[in-house]
Each structure stands twice: as C-alpha cells, then as structure tokens.
Amino acid sequence: MADRPEKPARGGHNKPALALHVPEPKFRPGDAVDFSHLEIPQAGLLARPDETAHPSQIGDFAHSLIRVLGDDNKAHGAWDPKLDPETLRAMLGHMALVRAFDERMFRGQRQGKTSFYMKCTGEEATSVAAAMALASDDMVFPSYRQQGILIVRGYPIVDMINQIYSNKADKLKGRQLPIMYSSREHSFFSISGNLATQCPQAVGWAMASAIKGDTRIAATWLGEGSTAEGDFHSACTFATVYNAPVILNVINNQWAISSFSGFAGAERTTFAARALGYGMAGLRVDGNDALAVYAAMQWAANRARANAGPTLIEHFTYRAEGHSTSDDPAGYRSAHEREEWPLGDPIMRLKRHLIELGEWDLERQAAMDLDCAERVKAATKEAEKNGILGHGMHHPFHTMFEDVFEELPWHLKEQAAQAIRERKVKWPGSLEE
Ligand SMILES: Cc1ncc(C[n+]2csc(CCOP(=O)(O)OP(=O)(O)O)c2C)c(N)n1
The missing domain is CATH 3.40.50.970 (Thiamin diphosphate (ThDP)-binding fold, Pyr/PP domains)
Structure with a gap:
C-alpha cells in the first residue's frame, strides 16, 4: 500500500474548485415581483387518470x-x-x-x-x-x-x-x-x-x-x-x-x-x-x-x-x-x-x-x-367569560401534574411540593395520598 502523503493536496491543481449552491429567493423586500417563470397551465387541460393507475x-x-x-x-x-x-x-x-x-x-x-x-x-x-x-x-x-x-x-x-x-x-x-x-x-x-x-x-x-x-x-x-x-x-x-x-x-x-x-x-x-x-x-x-x-x-x-x-x-x-x-414577513420578502x-x-x-x-x-x-x-x-x-390570557382564569395549577402518570413519580412529587411551599400553590388533598 502506498504511503499516505503527509499533507494531502488541497484543491485540485488544474481541476475546478468545488462549490456549493446556496438557494436565494427571487425577490427580497422592496423588489418588484414577476412570477412569469411559473408554469401555470390553463384550467381543464389535464386528463383525470383512473384512480387505481400505477x-x-x-x-x-x-x-x-x-x-x-x-x-x-x-x-x-x-x-x-x-x-x-x-x-x-x-x-x-x-x-x-x-x-x-x-x-x-x-x-x-x-x-x-x-x-x-x-x-x-x-x-x-x-x-x-x-x-x-x-x-x-x-x-x-x-x-x-x-x-x-x-x-x-x-x-x-x-x-x-x-x-x-x-x-x-x-x-x-x-x-x-x-x-x-x-x-x-x-x-x-x-x-x-x-x-x-x-x-x-x-x-x-x-x-x-x-x-x-x-x-x-x-x-x-x-x-x-x-x-x-x-x-x-x-x-x-x-x-x-x-x-x-x-x-x-x-x-x-x-x-x-x-x-x-x-x-x-x-x-x-x-x-x-x-x-x-x-x-x-x-x-x-x-x-x-x-x-x-x-x-x-x-x-x-x-x-x-x-x-x-x-x-x-x-x-x-x-x-x-x-x-x-410572532413574525413580520416585511423583513424577508x-x-x-x-x-x-x-x-x-x-x-x-x-x-x-x-x-x-x-x-x-x-x-x-x-x-x-x-x-x-x-x-x-x-x-x-x-x-x-371563561377567561383570557393574564386573567388567571385558567385550569388550576395542580392539573399540570395530572393525566400523564397513573401514579405521580417521585421527582414530580418533589416539584409539586416545592410549588406548594414556595409559590403557595393550592393542592387538593395531600400529596402523599
Ligand atoms: C422539528 C422542528 N423544527 C423546526 C421547528 C420550528 N418551525 C416551526 S414552523 C417552521 C416552518 C415550517 O414551514 P412549513 O413546513 O413550510 O409550513 P408553513 O408554516 O409554511 O405552513 C419552523 C422551522 C419546529 N417547530 N419543529
């Protein structure tokens, strides 16, 4: 097997350098728009093939x-x-x-x-x-x-x-x-x-x-x-x-x-x-x-x-x-x-x-x-009438711990206990039940 050259040649001497294509939209903010490059056939021109066609x-x-x-x-x-x-x-x-x-x-x-x-x-x-x-x-x-x-x-x-x-x-x-x-x-x-x-x-x-x-x-x-x-x-x-x-x-x-x-x-x-x-x-x-x-x-x-x-x-x-x-398209199109x-x-x-x-x-x-x-x-x-964002009329806090696990795992119990302690969150019954 031939020895690997210590420093492989970069680029290709007389070969064209490799290059990538990075797509760019046709129109940016402020540009005039021309969609004539789109091929839009007349309505009704196409046949309707059999629904079971290969x-x-x-x-x-x-x-x-x-x-x-x-x-x-x-x-x-x-x-x-x-x-x-x-x-x-x-x-x-x-x-x-x-x-x-x-x-x-x-x-x-x-x-x-x-x-x-x-x-x-x-x-x-x-x-x-x-x-x-x-x-x-x-x-x-x-x-x-x-x-x-x-x-x-x-x-x-x-x-x-x-x-x-x-x-x-x-x-x-x-x-x-x-x-x-x-x-x-x-x-x-x-x-x-x-x-x-x-x-x-x-x-x-x-x-x-x-x-x-x-x-x-x-x-x-x-x-x-x-x-x-x-x-x-x-x-x-x-x-x-x-x-x-x-x-x-x-x-x-x-x-x-x-x-x-x-x-x-x-x-x-x-x-x-x-x-x-x-x-x-x-x-x-x-x-x-x-x-x-x-x-x-x-x-x-x-x-x-x-x-x-x-x-x-x-x-x-x-x-x-x-x-x-959350988006303003004026910034990009x-x-x-x-x-x-x-x-x-x-x-x-x-x-x-x-x-x-x-x-x-x-x-x-x-x-x-x-x-x-x-x-x-x-x-x-x-x-x-049922509330909007910020009115606090949402589902009670404790419900976020429900409906996923049949029994609350220890780490979620720990989080719930912390919420009750530090945020004074109301909890129905006892956490240990
Ligand atoms: C796996 C994943 N990657 C990225 C995002 C962020 N994201 C949310 S919508 C969106 C654009 C999706 O565009 P498209 O599929 O063309 O649907 P359109 O919003 O135009 O209806 C992106 C990148 C995501 N929600 N999920």
Whole structure:
C-alpha cells in the first residue's frame, strides 16, 4: 500500500474548485415581483387518470398543475368534481368563516387575549375543500394551519377560542400552545409543534386501520418546508411499502417562516415529484382552486379506499400573511408577492364561480360575511367569560401534574411540593395520598 502523503493536496491543481449552491429567493423586500417563470397551465387541460393507475403511468401529474376554475370563472375539464350549488355555497361559507375567525383571533392576540395565533389566509381551500372530500370519520393528522378542517367538521368555534385563550374551559387544560387543537370526536389528531411528526403517525394509523379491516382512511398535512424533515421520508417509505390507505398533503405556500421553498428543494423539482421516487402516486394541484383541491383529494381518497395505494398531493399556494403573530414577513420578502400571486385568492375565485353559475350574488355574499363576523364575535364573547390570557382564569395549577402518570413519580412529587411551599400553590388533598 502506498504511503499516505503527509499533507494531502488541497484543491485540485488544474481541476475546478468545488462549490456549493446556496438557494436565494427571487425577490427580497422592496423588489418588484414577476412570477412569469411559473408554469401555470390553463384550467381543464389535464386528463383525470383512473384512480387505481400505477404511479409510473401518472408521473406527469406530479409535474403539472391540476386546475378546474378558469379565468372565465367557469369549471373546466375532467377534474371538475361537479358539485351541486348547495355544496359549493357550503364550501364558500366554511372558507369565509375561517377567514373571519383568523381576523378576529389575530386581533385578539394583538389585544393581549392570547399569546400566539397562526392564520391560514390564502390557503383556506387546502383544508376546507380537502376536508369536504373526506368522510367525516376519516382520521386527520393536521399541521397548525388547518383550522378549516375543524370548521368543516362542525367543531364549536367557542371551544377553539377557549383553547386559544388557554382558559378554564380549554378542553386541553392549557397544556398545548394556542391553536394546537385536538378532538377525538372529530377524528382530529392532536397537533404537534414538532414538524412532520404527524406524517408517520398518519401512516401508522392508516396501517392499523387496514390491519383491523376497517374502512376509514387517514390524511395528513404538512408544509413544504417540513418535507425536509426525516419523518416525512420515513412516512413515505412505510406508506408505499405497505400500500397504506393514506393521503399526504404537502401545502407548498412558498415560505417556511423566512426560508423560501428553495431550501426544501423547490429549485430542483416539484414537491409532488417526491412521491415518484417512492413509487407513490403524486398529484400537483392549484391550491387556490377549491374545486381542484376537492377533486384531487377525492381521487386520492377513492384510491386509498380501493386499496390502490397512498397519494402525495402538493397544493401549490401562497402564504398571504405572516407565519404567525410572532413574525413580520416585511423583513424577508417583497410585499408585492401577495398582490402578484398568479393563482389569486381561493375565496374570491369560488365566489365568482358561484356568481357565474347564477347561484350567488353580492348581496348574499355581504350577508354571509356579516353572519360570519357576528358568529365569531358572539363565540369570542362567550369564550371570554371563561377567561383570557393574564386573567388567571385558567385550569388550576395542580392539573399540570395530572393525566400523564397513573401514579405521580417521585421527582414530580418533589416539584409539586416545592410549588406548594414556595409559590403557595393550592393542592387538593395531600400529596402523599
Ligand atoms: C422539528 C422542528 N423544527 C423546526 C421547528 C420550528 N418551525 C416551526 S414552523 C417552521 C416552518 C415550517 O414551514 P412549513 O413546513 O413550510 O409550513 P408553513 O408554516 O409554511 O405552513 C419552523 C422551522 C419546529 N417547530 N419543529
């Protein structure tokens, strides 16, 4: 064996030096915005493949964009889910309620009623239309921007607000960050702030459903930034290996807080195309087109129910506002992005479609908006009776030691005793009981 040189040569003499590519967003604060590089096909152009098609036959759908609502406000093509006007109005109503709810909760945070809130402005269709395409008992594993699912499933908004205020009526007893809801009755899995953990959980639940011979499928949602987490990839592996009845929704809203989608790999290929490497069906859909979202979700749900395999759906959309109440996007992206976003606003697009059908008008729209605002206001007032942040009307302190261990372990007993001693915390009965 040749001796190793004492000092290995650095660089490569006459070879080019190695270099890395560091992604950089196209537009920064103050920049003019031009989205003409985005390929946006006309609505209605794509065929709708058989729901049991082999992933290798439908690879193109991971690179194109399924669109139904055209610039003429009409529904086009094979993906039109042909929903009746009543269902379309319900869809519009749910999205409007989500937006009204977001507006009021955001203001509530600014007024000091809660510590934290996250809006989904511009992305309402990706949860509302998607949830409407599922059965109400299909199990959902959302991220933190899918409040639309709870609205569709009829979860009382007053209970959402109680959770956001962490007050004495909060069903989660103040143990979760505001907006990290959970509801077994609504088949809505507890939201976790640890990104992408919901993906393997959804796949595992779907596998269990199949093992039990059940008929319910699972669906999960995650942001495009979160697809860089290992959990997403483990989930894809298990989903395809076992043909789990699950739908993985990647909400590509272009930004992960201040990191643009390029940092999760958007410059290389689409997020829907991630599916292809796993041998999974991948669809890419206009996430601001509620009909296209519904249609893609329905396709994937039928596929899962037919034991034809999991689907990854990329919803191409735009986060119109800040990441959360703790974020100011003016610091990292151009304010013109929102105005220039070529796929419009999901609520406006569905509204115009209903008007085009002769099934809606501006008076009814105004009445609906007012009704949404009133409902949210009334629920807010109701929830405020149970307390807001800082009023001290939260669950009693000692409850934080409950519901986890059947018997309190010694170290928690020690902490509880310290709290009683030093902070004069009230404790029911004796610690030794
Ligand atoms: C494992 C983990 N890493 C980092 C964070 C901090 N964090 C919270 S939200 C977020 C951005 C996620 O962006 P994306 O997945 O695109 O979803 P979006 O917020 O755009 O809906 C980050 C980095 C976290 N909560 N968990």
